[in-house]
Amino acid sequence: MPELPELEVLRRSIEKTLVGRTIVDVTVGRKECLNMAPEEYASIVSGGKIVGARRFGKTGVIDLDNGYSLIVHLALGGLFVQASPEEFEPKDIQIAYHLDDGSTLLAAKLMLGNVHVRPTDELAEDNRIGKMGPDALDALPSAEELAETFRDNRTGAKAFLMDQSRIGGIGNMYANEILFEARIHPATELRALSADDVSRFHEAISTVLEQAIAAGGATDTIFADLDGRVPTHQETLKVFGREGQACPECAGKIRMIRLATRATYYCPTCQKKKYPRKKAAKKRAKARAKSGR
């Protein structure tokens, strides 16, 4: 699934390649990818000149000069690529945007993805944008602010990372990587994290996302950037999808558990579960009673 890094790679690519181009016509292959009738969609988008590319978490936005914006949601994966329609089976092309230089921008192989259109000043009415918390890359709260939020908070560390209303852009894959980088067990409650833990957690978010962007995103999906360049970051992931393999830090075995049904990978040695103070004291007392001391 494309997450923040993949969308940021796409955003930069659109900004570099497509700003200044005008969409002259639109062909719709799958009307379910739109939020209105194809004729209406085509009439709004056609004639629009691309003036900017933005990103909100894992949602992309392409601004047109006519007061409307395209909202790119790749969902489980898909291609947003400048290519000739002949390179694809017709059934794989959901939307084709024909540009004024004769080239075509394709939304292809979208699995549940869509490209809606809305007035630029009403983007917040899209829930993925309007209900999103601070962006994990552009607006990450400070470690001190996070520590304040985490006080008395029983949410698990991984659940927090994946909750888009708390922090925008991180999905299952990068949540696993960030927690490994921070050496935090995915199920540790936020309130159990020490100031040091929170500081590592905070730093790991930026480190993991920035490394992924620098590498061009991951190949977990069939996502590619505008040039169709396939990202290779998947090979450098440290725990995600690596059950039974050696931990790159301690050589112990990576384990997979299910948290809220999602596959969760971690190293049991490097990421020990921590308990809130009271609970930890109770646990120690129990262990003492058991050992008869």
Ligand SMILES: [Zn+2]
């Ligand atoms: Zn380890």
